[in-house]
Amino acid sequence: MAEPSRLAVNRRRLLTGGAAALAGGAVLNQSGAAHSATVQSGFGVDVEPFHGPHQGGIATAPQSHGLFVAFDLNEGAKADARRTERETVAAILRLWTADAARLTRGAPALADTEPELATRPARLTITVGLGVELFDRIGPAGSRPRSARELPVFDVDRLEDRWSGGDLVLQICADDPVTVAHANRVLTKNVRSMATPRWRQAGFRNARGADASGTTMRNLMGQVDGTANLTAADFDDLVWMSGPVHPGLAGGTLMVIRRIAMHLDTWDELDRQSKEFTVGRTLDSGAPLTGSREADEPDFSLMHNGIPVIPQNSHVALAHHRGTRERFLRRPYNYDDPPGPGQASNTGLIFATFQRDIDEQFLPVQRRLAKFDALNQWTTAIGSSVFVVPGGVRTPDGYLGQELIG
């Protein structure tokens, strides 16, 4: 799904002047050209490209750790005698671009107070999005994509303000949690006079290197999660905006972040067969109940004694796309936070998705799930946000969102 590293590194080298730009003794990874036995090795030095037509962290093969931070503009900084709200946002995006371009290649941010924590990017990506209300206020007139608006509230949702909305979002992903913590600190600190974190969600998948077989991630209910996902060839059709959109949105996408709580205590009261009927897949291999391997296409028409083998209200039957336009990129992370008072667990999924059109791709699936999904009894959306993700930065002197609000 990710671009091959060799291409990525080569493109980056064109933009930044080559491997010498790497700081702190970091070297290119195996797929790059340079390597020295005398400096540190390990995947900490692996680099994902920052510059290009798309932002990183979307087509990038998911890293082990993901931190999602939504920001609200500070009341006082929104607009004053000195500058407009749009200029404030442009200032934030310029700072984030400068920091992200350096941190993702293993160089300390400008005025980095802990430069040693920046030397191992471990495939760091930093993805920036604009909240739909903010976009309406500061974006070029009429440029907001039609489907870029908050999702409707579904009957089964129990949305909390503290996990929803936001003027801006950062998705910070890397294979090393120390890298993520440092990037978050730098990016949050440098804009604090203008914006303040509204919510923050820390997520994880299996550690890089724990499983060389490339199995799909399991969520904390034990299910294989994310089997029906996109391949590299799908991105132009289904993820990246193009055609009659504002030039600043070309190569961009729309991001949905749903925080989905799992009710593990009641889920664990189910026997194994009931769990598998609920999901529509076997728990061990993740194969659909009509198949034997995870990648097998589910056969929703297969009957046994006149009853569908995959129940019609199972999660897979409803989540499965009905037509190509219902496909989108799922890029979820697990969360497992300390339980609040009286809670036995505080566990779930940070369900991040990327699509070019939420109305056509995400919502038809979500409507079916909200209405019929057997899994709803054990999962509840408690947060929901939609962000407009501008295209990537194509030149070293550009910044994220420049064509939209510069």
Added chain:
Amino acid sequence: MAEPSRLAVNRRRLLTGGAAALAGGAVLNQSGAAHSATVQSGFGVDVEPFHGPHQGGIATAPQSHGLFVAFDLNEGAKADARRTERETVAAILRLWTADAARLTRGAPALADTEPELATRPARLTITVGLGVELFDRIGPAGSRPRSARELPVFDVDRLEDRWSGGDLVLQICADDPVTVAHANRVLTKNVRSMATPRWRQAGFRNARGADASGTTMRNLMGQVDGTANLTAADFDDLVWMSGPVHPGLAGGTLMVIRRIAMHLDTWDELDRQSKEFTVGRTLDSGAPLTGSREADEPDFSLMHNGIPVIPQNSHVALAHHRGTRERFLRRPYNYDDPPGPGQASNTGLIFATFQRDIDEQFLPVQRRLAKFDALNQWTTAIGSSVFVVPGGVRTPDGYLGQELIG
């Protein structure tokens, strides 16, 4: 520092009947005997031994993720008509032992509701300790080690009840965060009728494989943290209890867990040289100010123009042992939690240490630091707990703490 894996695996095989005991297709790691190309590979299958004279997670080379969970006995379960408090604790320890013995070797716990999450132990260790007050109530009369008591409150401490104390503690460490989450869920759930989490601290170090050079971990202030640590030869002298202790404590140790908040915002206002004077080490290599490499022994007598090169109130000058008896095992993890209202960051260190005698080893150092450490201006202990860690389980039919309270 850890025992060589080959020995570890061989000892485990003696106890459990060999590699066939590994479940879910897991295989022994490179240093073990068995390997098959047809099953999953990667470090997820690496196993740390559970049975032996000592508990795991102490001499074990620190894993990437560490979760510390303190429990209080439920009021109703402490003692009733059916059983004494001691019998309740014994029941908990029997359950934890059975689960830990299975989970650490990659086998699902008994009645594991998500068995697929158990197949990649990734060097999982589960370490169990007893709070000092509980130990006093249920341990054999007179058996509590003299120094096993809560630490005095130091002037610079700002201890919060919600990060301190506890009847029991679990330290759950692995190189994969999914493994840690699942182990915590199993261990917490299975005893919930008897004990409830009091506090929970999630910590991390650099990801396994991010740096093959074996550099010491950096904390989130950017300092190399844990240079002056023990080597394998030190454990019998400095960590494991032996001699005139109760047989159930032989091979055990005492654990201190301090939650140390870092005031990064003011720390970051310091220039680099001031930071290095405060710590007594350079920030880039971690070398003492009198040396050039991290491992160089600090020379506290070296003067420059009549002034000590390493300031006398620097952290390293005060933390450095004065005599062998002041050495102990530091096994810290970083934390980086969502900031509370009005907080810019919520970052620090879970400072876990292991020693056979807190009075002789930990306290002299801590007293110096509390009084004079220049770093105190930017760090504050907000939690403190002491636990008695029984020796390991030597036979498959034994359980943790059996000789103490069985």
